[in-house]
Amino acid sequence: MSVDKTIRHVKALATGIKYLVSSKRMTLMYPDEIEEFPDGYRGMIKYNWDTCIKCGLCAMVCPADAMKMYISKEESEEGKKPVRRPGINYARCVFCGFCVAICPTNSLKFTKVHDVVYNTLEEQVYPPEKFREGVPKPQYKKKPKKMRAILDEERGLRYEPVE
Ligand code: SF4
Ligand code: SF4
Structure with missing residues (x-):
């Protein structure tokens, strides 16, 4: 592997580790957390x-x-x-x-x-x-926390709890 490629791999790993330990997660912990959908969302x-x-x-x-x-x-x-x-x-x-x-x-x-x-x-x-009869109710084991997707200029997407 070239030095260039090795550097890129190391940088990618470092980015992954940084976001893993960061409190601002990019992932949604479904089903404990669910996304709050915008008006006009096409569900059932x-x-x-x-x-x-x-x-x-x-x-x-x-x-x-x-x-x-x-x-x-x-x-x-x-x-x-x-x-x-x-x-x-x-x-x-x-x-x-x-x-x-x-x-x-x-x-x-x-x-x-x-x-x-x-x-x-x-x-x-x-x-x-x-x-x-209407749409069925989703069955969660415990009440999920509602999260909102936020567009972050630096990180891309991140989720924050809905107040
Ligand atoms: S039922 Fe058919 S027309 Fe209606 S949303 Fe589904 S795919 Fe589209
Ligand atoms: S059949 Fe009923 S639900 Fe379907 S388009 Fe006509 S009025 Fe609307």
């Missing part, structure tokens, strides 16, 4: 059953085939044309926001919830009746 989607006009635009525009129109078991009657409502599959959703933006009645809204654990792919599918 809240669906308003009452204002939805079942137009299907959200399903039509979804690029990931995550939002689909499902037969509403609650509203469909035998022998009649089935009533369809939207449902979402979070295993496919890329959180692009197209469905939220196109909805003519604002029946879809982003929340700041994103860290929910599922055991199976099936659990990530929300047909209309389940979609209506």
Whole structure:
């Protein structure tokens, strides 16, 4: 290895050690600490059953085939044309926001919830009746501390507790 490369390696190691012992950490100690997300953050989607006009635009525009129109078991009657409502599959959703933006009645809204654990792919599918119930609550072993990401001119990113 050239002298130049050795010097660069030593400098990189020194930088790592400096930040390791520094009180200003660049890392978030998840799940004991969680980030406070800004307004407009695209987390899991809240669906308003009452204002939805079942137009299907959200399903039509979804690029990931995550939002689909499902037969509403609650509203469909035998022998009649089935009533369809939207449902979402979070295993496919890329959180692009197209469905939220196109909805003519604002029946879809982003929340700041994103860290929910599922055991199976099936659990990530929300047909209309389940979609209506709202977004699940993340399960933390103990209440996490909220941290805010700060842009630091010298260090890049660092986290500070939210007051
Ligand atoms: S956020 Fe994007 S990917 Fe997710 S359901 Fe809506 S349109 Fe589809
Ligand atoms: S959620 Fe909005 S876009 Fe989707 S079917 Fe209902 S009204 Fe239409």
